[in-house]
Amino acid sequence: MRLVIARCEVDYAGRLDAHLPLATRLIMVKADGCVAVHADGGAYKPLNWMNAPNRLVEEEDRWVVTSPKGETLTIRLHEVLSDTAVEMGVDPGLQKDGVEAHLQVLLAERPHTMEDGLRLIRREHLTDIGPVDLLCHGADGATVAVEVKRRGDIDGVEQLTRYVEFLRRDARLGEVRGLFVAQQVKPQARVLAADRGLGWVEVDYDELRGIESDVLRLF
Template identity: 70%
Template sequence: MRLLIARCTVDYDGRLTAHLPEARRLIMVKADGCVAIHADGGAYKPLNWMNAPNKLEEEDDRWVVTSPKGETLTITLHERVWETETELGEDPGLTKDGVEAHLQELLAANTDAIGENLQLVRREYPTDIGPVDLLLRDAEGQAVAVEIKRRGEIDGVEQLTRYLERMDRDPLLRPVRGIFAAQLIKPQARVLAESRGIACVEVDYDELRGIESDELKLF
């Protein structure tokens, strides 16, 4: 991980053009090549970024990041304020809370709650950017990747999208379809998922545990 605080201007040229005027910002370069520019605000979201894989060329006062698609991110450095670089090592990944971990266990044992004619291949199927919760096969043998959340939000859809992109590189798996499963899926997350061809499934945790719903039923 490399961190640089600098007074800089930033220009992006690709699907559109964008310009950040001169200001102090944090520039982050991760070990996988991802480059992100942050302001002192706005929570976790960077002002601009370039995902890996890419190529970073450095000059004294300018960094140019180029993607395989020809997009460029040009960072012009007007003043270097502070810089450090350190090796973080391999990350063990996110530890799920008790509900999410139990949901995964229950859905692995009851795949009909996700969809019909789905067979479990493996829980925590590894990719080079982390494990997807469930890998299933449908009746036609197509691979199905399932990401499970207690509360389904946009970040979970983005996470599953990244897993699907990596899994589709494996000729033994592709094409891989995705299912986003959660107790509750927010409308914005559902819209994003469906726009990417990802199915959404809301699951009842209590029902999976064998606890009857408080709702009145005819039968």
């Protein structure tokens, strides 16, 4: 992990253009190559970012980050106030709460409830950037990375995006696509998943456990 605090300007060029005027910001570079620019506020969400894989070129007064899709993030450095690098090692991943962990087990036993013809390859498929909840084989022949959440928000979509991009580097897996699964997928997460080319599906925890829903039905 590299953390740089600097007075900088930031320009993004890709699906749209965006400009951040001169200000003091935190630039975060993660071990997987992800680059994120943060303000001193706004909780966890960066002002702009570039997901891995990408290429970072450092010049004397600027950084240029380029993605395989041709997007560019240009950070013009006016003054570097701090530059720190820390080796954090491999993270064990988020420990799921009881409901989320049990949901993952139930879905592993019933992969067809997420998608017709889906078959489980393995649970907790380990990668260098963390474990993929469920690795499956789709009816279309693709390898399907499944991220399971109790409540699905944009953080979960970002996490699945990283896993899918990383797994696509392994030619042995063939075509790789992602499926975001939760009891409830928030509207913003649905939009981001569609933008990233990921599928999403909502599942009923009680139905998976064999408990009849208390919602009134006509038939």
